[in-house]
Amino acid sequence: xxHIPQPRGPISEGIISxxxxxxxRATLPSAGTPDPFGDDLHLSLYxxxxxxxxxxxxxxxxxxxxxxxxxxxxxxERVYLAALRDGVAGGADVDPVVEELMIxxxxxxxxxxxxxxxxWHLREYVVHRSIYHHKEADPHAWVxxxxxxxxxxxxxxxxxxxxxxxxxxxxxxxxxxxxxxALDLDDSYLAYLDEAPAxxxxxxxxxxxxxxxxxxxxxxxxxFAAAEITTSPGAARMTRALKRLGVAETVFFTEHVEADAxxxxxxxxxxxxxxxxxxxxxxxxxxFGLQAxxxxxxxxxxHLLGAWDAxxxxxxxxxxxx
Amino acid sequence: MPDxxxxxxxxxxxxxxxxxxxxxxxxxRVVRSDRFVVALCACxxxxxxxxxxTSHRPKHRRGES
Numbered sequence: 001x002x003h004i005p006q007p008r009g010p011i012s013e014g015i016i017s018x019x020x021x022x023x024x025r026a027t028l029p030s031a032g033t034p035d036p037f038g039d040d041l042h043l044s045l046y047x048x049x050x051x052x053x054x055x056x057x058x059x060x061x062x063x064x065x066x067x068x069x070x071x072x073x074x075x076x077e078r079v080y081l082a083a084l085r086d087g088v089a090g091g092a093d094v095d096p097v098v099e100e101l102m103i104x105x106x107x108x109x110x111x112x113x114x115x116x117x118x119x120w121h122l123r124e125y126v127v128h129r130s131i132y133h134h135k136e137a138d139p140h141a142w143v144x145x146x147x148x149x150x151x152x153x154x155x156x157x158x159x160x161x162x163x164x165x166x167x168x169x170x171x172x173x174x175x176x177x178x179x180x181x182a183l184d185l186d187d188s189y190l191a192y193l194d195e196a197p198a199x200x201x202x203x204x205x206x207x208x209x210x211x212x213x214x215x216x217x218x219x220x221x222x223x224f225a226a227a228e229i230t231t232s233p234g235a236a237r238m239t240r241a242l243k244r245l246g247v248a249e250t251v252f253f254t255e256h257v258e259a260d261a262x263x264x265x266x267x268x269x270x271x272x273x274x275x276x277x278x279x280x281x282x283x284x285x286x287x288f289g290l291q292a293x294x295x296x297x298x299x300x301x302x303h304l305l306g307a308w309d310a311x312x313x314x315x316x317x318x319x320x321x322x
Numbered sequence: 323m324p325d326x327x328x329x330x331x332x333x334x335x336x337x338x339x340x341x342x343x344x345x346x347x348x349x350x351r352v353v354r355s356d357r358f359v360v361a362l363c364a365c366x367x368x369x370x371x372x373x374x375x376t377s378h379r380p381k382h383r384r385g386e387s
Contacts, residue, residue: 102379157358165356232376236369254370261374262361265338269330 002190004056009040015047019059028068031075036083041076042201048073049208053135077209088291097290101229109301110234113241123183124314127192128200133176134189137162142211143220154270158263175252182249195315199303203296218282221275222289225267232260336361336374345372
C-alpha cells in the first residue's frame with residue numbers, strides 16, 4: 001500500500017482532498033478540459049486506478065466503487081483515450097505494425113544508458129520504471145476473464161511466467177526490487193510516485209485503462225505484445241549498462257532478455273492470433289494498442305533524453321526526494 | 323498436458339519447445355530452463371545461446387541498406 005501523493009493541479013487536488021477527508025460523500029471536482037498528457041490529469045488517473053490495485057494508506061477502500069469518482073475517472077479517461085487515438089496512425093493489419101516494432105531503432109534510453117549513462121541516469125531510470133514494475137503484469141491480469149480458448153490459456157501462461165512461475169522470489173516485481181536495493185533506492189511500494197512525471201504515469205495509466213475496460217481488450221493485448229516485442233533487445237542493452245557501471249544485480253534484465261523473446265512469440269501467435277480468429281473485428285483495436293504503446297513509450301523516452309541532454313534531472317522535485 | 327511435447331518452428335525465428343527442458347551443447351555443457359515455453363536460437367546469433375535473444379530480427383526496414 002502506498003502513500004497518497006502530493007497534488008499537481010486542481011483536479012488531483014480535489015480528488016486527493018476528497019479521498020483523505022474521511023468522508024466518502026465528499027465533493028469531487030469536475031474534469032474540465034485538462035491537458036491530455038499533463039501532470040494533473042495523469043496523477044488524477046493514477047490515483048483513481050491505484051484504488052483497484054493496492055490502494056493508499058488512510059484512504060477508505062470503498063472509494064474504489066464510488067459512482068461519482070468513477071464518473072470523474074471516465075471523463076478523464078475519455079480525454080486521454082481521444083489523445084491516444086489522435087496520436088497513432090491506426091491500420092487494418094497487425095503484421096506490418098509488429099514488423100515495424102521489431103526494428104531496433106537507435107537513439108533510445110537504453111542506448112543512452114549503455115553508451116554513456118552515468119549512475120545517476122540509471123538510478124533515475126529505475127525510479128521512473130518502479131511506477132510500473134512494482135505492479136508488473138497486474139494491469140494485464142484484468143484481461144484474462146475477457147478472453148477465451150487458446151488466447152486465454154496462453155495469456156495466463158505468460159502471466160504465470162511474469163509472476164515467477166509460482167515462486168514469489170522469482171516474480172518480476174521482486175527482481176526489480178532487488179535492482180532498486182542494489183542502487184540504494186527505496187524499494188517500498190510506489191515510494192517514488194511523487195517524483196514520477198506525467199510521461200511515466202501515462203505509460204501505466206494506459207495499461208490500467210486498457211485492462212479495466214473490456215471494450216479495450218484488443219488494445220490491451222496489442223499493448224502487451226508491443227511491450228514484450230520491444231523489451232528483449234532493450235534489456236540486453238540494460239544488462240551491459242549495469243555491468244559497465246559496476247552494478248552486479250543484473251538478473252531483472254537478463255531474465256527479460258530470455259523471457260520476452262518467448263513471450264513475444266506466444267503473444268503474437270497464440271494470443272493475438274487466436275483472439276483475432278475469434279473476433280476479427282478487434283483488429284483495429286490490437287493495432288491501436290501496439291501503436292499507442294510506441295507513442296507513450298516514445299514520449300517517456302523523449303522526456304528522459306531531453307532532460308539528460310540539458311544536464312538536468314528527469315524527475316519531479318518531491319518533498320522526500322531520495 | 324498433451325502426451326506429446328509440442329515443438330514449433332518459427333520461420334526466421336527461434337524453435338519453441340514446451341518446457342521444462344534440458345539442453346546438451348557441443349562443448350558438453352548442460353543448460354536447463356523450466357519456462358512454460360523455451361525459445362531456442364536457430365540462427366546461432368544469440369548472445370545467450372542456446373536461448374533466443376531476438377538477434378534473428380532484421381536490423382533495418384525492408385529496402386533500407
